[in-house]
Amino acid sequence: MDPLVPRYGAGSLADVVPSLLAGLDVPGMVDVLGISGPARVCVLLVDGLGWRLLREHASDAPFLASLAGPPITAGFPSTTASSVAALGTGASTGEHGLVGYSFAAGDEVLNALRWNRYGAPEHVDLRSVLVPEEVQPRRTAFEAAADAGVAVRLVLPRDHKGSGLTRAVLRGGRFQGVLGLGDLVARVGEALRSADRVLCYAYHADLDGLGHVYGPGSEPWRWQLRFVDRLAAAVADDLPPGGALVVTADHGMVVADDRVDCDTDPVLRDGVRALAGEARVRHVYTDVPDDVRSRWAGRLGDRAWIASREEAVAAGWFGPTVADHVRPRIGDLVVAAKGSLALVRSEVEAGLTGFVGHHGSLTEEEQHIPVLVAGASSTRTVGGSA
DSSP states (O other), X not given: OXXXXXXXXXXBGGGHHHHHHHTTTOTTOOOSSSOOOOSEEEEEEETTOOHHHHHHTGGGXXXXXXXXXXXXXXXXXXXXXXXXXXXXXXXXXXXHOOOSSEEEETTEXXXXXTTEETTOSXXXXXXXXXXXXXXXXXXXHHHHHHHTTOEEEEEEEGGGTTOHHHHHXXXXXXXXXXXXXXXXXXXXXXXXXXXXXXXXXXXXXXXXXXXXXXXXXXXXXXXXHHHHHHHHHHHHHTOXXXXXXXXXXXXXXXXXXXXXXXXTOHXXXXXXXXEEEETXXXXXXXXXXXXXXXXXXXXXXXXXXXXXXHHHHXXXXXXXXXXXXXXXXXOSEEEEEOTTEEEEOTTTSXXXXXXXXXXXSSSXXXXXXXXXXXXXXXXXXXXXXX
């Protein structure tokens, strides 16, 4: 099968906020998704809510399923740090530069989700070494909205305040920390009533967490999906006049039980200077890419797509353009898993190695995500095919 290359600029997560801001008269924004219109809008990102998973478990999420339309693509890699960056900046991966869960940045390998040193036995905060505003220097879509007079509000878990990822890609919004579902609903309602033109971004993480631990479609995951459905319905019920709720996600998820351990397999370790990414997509940094590619291809066969940096860029995996300062962050080789393959690291990622559910690659299950609109009338005109 062929990789599902994200539809940057024509139906991707990076297009969601610019499409909405086009209806709020923010200069330079274009509504390619056909969702502009509401003057007060909340974008609720449900971590791990893949479009196929929602369709397969529609009975557990009747409210969300009632809003279902064609999917859009997450972006590559289909992982939280890259996707939140796409949402906040309105830019493709090659432009915002957060090219994975972890990647080489200067002399460090950065865990972009936690903004610490990837693989270190103890937490090493890199915010003073890899300054978030310098790692991602582009003006965010939220900053553009605020400059145009839109009230931008961030309703996020309290511990996200001041984090490296928040500073890097969500600049421009007023932060409101929350502890649970109850105050998320309440704070969204307050935000949407705070001005005549409002963009509120809210985030819920737990569906993804249960998918990792128990697997997408497991009983705990399905119970969490039911709670997410009630959450979305509650936000929609509390919308002010002219308000809308847009529910989307950062990626889907697959059960990945075909495990290959990159830390203990000498075939995969030989010639590799550094290894980053996560189990479904790896950045391989090496001084002998041809030799390493041959070994990895022989070991993995047709269970993965293996591309050189140049090939992945040319194929548009990271977007139509890749900034000069971003290019070295991409591995000399990029390995994206097919099927149920998980390229685990038992030594460096001991906790993640035991996960049942994974994401990050270019399969339909991981790439396709929903854009569900409730409230003020809006017609989807672009997005993707079912």
